[in-house]
Amino acid sequence: MSLANNTVKYPVSIEAKDVMIKFNQKMLFCADRLSFSQGDVIYLQGDNGSGKSTLMKLLAGLQSPTKGQIESHGFVSTPWWRTQSLLGKAVYLHQHPYLFEGSVKYNLTYALAQRSLSSEQRKKRISQAIHMSQLTDLLNHHASDLSGGERQRLAIARAWIAQPKLLMLDEPISNMDKHSQSLVLAMINQLKQDGTGLLISSHQTCGLTALCHQYWHIKQHTIHTSMHVPTVEEVHQANTTELHYGTTN
Amino acid sequence: MSDGWLVLLQQAFSLLLSFDPHVWAIINISFSVSFAALLITIIPSIILGFILAFSHFRGRWIVTNLVQTLQSIPTVVIGLLVYLLLTRNGALGDLKWLFTQKGMILGQMLICAPVLIALSQAAFSSVDRRAWETSRTLGASWLRAVWTLCRELRVPLLLAIIAGFSRILTEVGCSMMVGGNIMNVTRNIPTAIALETSKGDFAQAIALGLVLLILALVLNFILGSLRGKAVPRSH
Numbered sequence: 001m002s003l004a005n006n007t008v009k010y011p012v013s014i015e016a017k018d019v020m021i022k023f024n025q026k027m028l029f030c031a032d033r034l035s036f037s038q039g040d041v042i043y044l045q046g047d048n049g050s051g052k053s054t055l056m057k058l059l060a061g062l063q064s065p066t067k068g069q070i071e072s073h074g075f076v077s078t079p080w081w082r083t084q085s086l087l088g089k090a091v092y093l094h095q096h097p098y099l100f101e102g103s104v105k106y107n108l109t110y111a112l113a114q115r116s117l118s119s120e121q122r123k124k125r126i127s128q129a130i131h132m133s134q135l136t137d138l139l140n141h142h143a144s145d146l147s148g149g150e151r152q153r154l155a156i157a158r159a160w161i162a163q164p165k166l167l168m169l170d171e172p173i174s175n176m177d178k179h180s181q182s183l184v185l186a187m188i189n190q191l192k193q194d195g196t197g198l199l200i201s202s203h204q205t206c207g208l209t210a211l212c213h214q215y216w217h218i219k220q221h222t223i224h225t226s227m228h229v230p231t232v233e234e235v236h237q238a239n240t241t242e243l244h245y246g247t248t249n
Numbered sequence: 250m251s252d253g254w255l256v257l258l259q260q261a262f263s264l265l266l267s268f269d270p271h272v273w274a275i276i277n278i279s280f281s282v283s284f285a286a287l288l289i290t291i292i293p294s295i296i297l298g299f300i301l302a303f304s305h306f307r308g309r310w311i312v313t314n315l316v317q318t319l320q321s322i323p324t325v326v327i328g329l330l331v332y333l334l335l336t337r338n339g340a341l342g343d344l345k346w347l348f349t350q351k352g353m354i355l356g357q358m359l360i361c362a363p364v365l366i367a368l369s370q371a372a373f374s375s376v377d378r379r380a381w382e383t384s385r386t387l388g389a390s391w392l393r394a395v396w397t398l399c400r401e402l403r404v405p406l407l408l409a410i411i412a413g414f415s416r417i418l419t420e421v422g423c424s425m426m427v428g429g430n431i432m433n434v435t436r437n438i439p440t441a442i443a444l445e446t447s448k449g450d451f452a453q454a455i456a457l458g459l460v461l462l463i464l465a466l467v468l469n470f471i472l473g474s475l476r477g478k479a480v481p482r483s484h
Contacts, residue, residue, distance in 0.1 A: 111389075
């Protein structure tokens with residue numbers, strides 16, 4: 001859950017109340033109350049198929065819950081024709097990011113068309129994003145030519161340029177070499193410094209989880225929240241115990 | 250090839266290259282009517298194709314099957330339907346569109362739409378759903394996200410447009426029934442070919458046939474060059 005002082009300091013938030021998601025008539029997960037606010041850095045953990053990506057898509061407004069409500073607070077009001085109020089407010093980044101057909105620059109500036117920025121601000125933001133993602137030499141390359149790490153960096157820079165208040169990163173450093181991991185970590189750290197609310201899912205505990213100060217765990221179809229983020233040792237110990245004795249309901 | 254054929258081909262080329270007013274009037278009518286029908290149909294059909302691919306409303310299965318069935322209806326049947334609508338006692342008789350280019354455009358729209366809808370639905374069904382989600386989560390409006398998908402699917406969508414255009418440019422049945430094959434008014438390439446062949450004036454029929462053949466070649470070259478540029482995606 002969010003800290004009360006966070007809510008005061010950072011008014012932008014998304015709240016899920018009594019949500020439940022069913023998939024093929026089977027319950028995926030449920031939660032009484034979840035709050036994701038600007039300034040929060042949350043580590044989301046769960047087994048494969050437990051619904052981590054679904055939860056993130058739910059909070060990003062890309063999917064609707066089977067039951068319950070998701071509300072946004074503190075965002076700039078959208079025009080009447082924008083029926084889905086969550087879209088574009090909380091940005092969701094896929095585990096394998098989708099890059100649009102075209103150059104790196106086209107992808108990077110995609111979200112800017114929706115923002116009313118002066119050309120100066122636009123240029124500044126683009127050069128900051130390029131610098132942060134270290135893609136300067138690849139700016140005019142076709143996006144499909146990028147490596148896995150470069151794709152992820154471009155996707156984060158593309159989201160950063162949209163200035164999201166809340167950002168959800170689905171396994172952002174999976175299948176990456178050490179160098180790419182450290183670059184992505186630096187970008188995520190920068191987003192944290194900027195005050196962006198982050199919800200990060202990962203299978204492994206690593207430098208990424210060290211950035212987090214809240215913990216959401218999807219276990220046995222329920223989302224458990226805690227202010228204590230488990231360390232590498234604690235996660236390994238829990239996994240080993242589950243392997244030996246199985247999970248209990 | 251016999252001498253007779255060579256003479257006919259020579260006459261056909263000279264009709265085209267000497268800008269014979271009758272032949273070029275037919276070509277002009279054919280293209281203007283078919284382009285108009287295509288332009289009016291293109292956007293609503295692609296949007297409908299998108300809706301059929303992406304939404305899950307009740308009755309979607311029936312609409313999809315209906316559209317696919319309409320694709321294979323003979324053009325002469327559509328011509329009959331439009332004729333009955335536009336005839337003096339028909340539902341749209343007051344428009345007085347029978348034997349006019351407007352009537353032909355209406356008929357060709359009905360022929361073109363199912364092809365465009367079905368092929369664009371197939372294209373949208375094949376797109377990576379992350380493209381839509383990425384566009385929307387980055388704040389794109391519904392319309393801009395659809396435009397982004399169209400950009401991603403430009404080759405299959407262009408193929409759909411070319412298929413629709415080829416179908417209406419080459420159809421005889423509907424144009425003949427609704428247009429009436431009136432010289433300088435509603436006579437287009439296919440109806441003119443049918444008429445000139447029945448009269449035994451093969452040179453003009455071949456000249457018009459050559460126009461269709463050249464058009465088919467040009468469209469295929471355009472499509473081929475676009476396909477060549479399209480890079481297989483790795484995710």
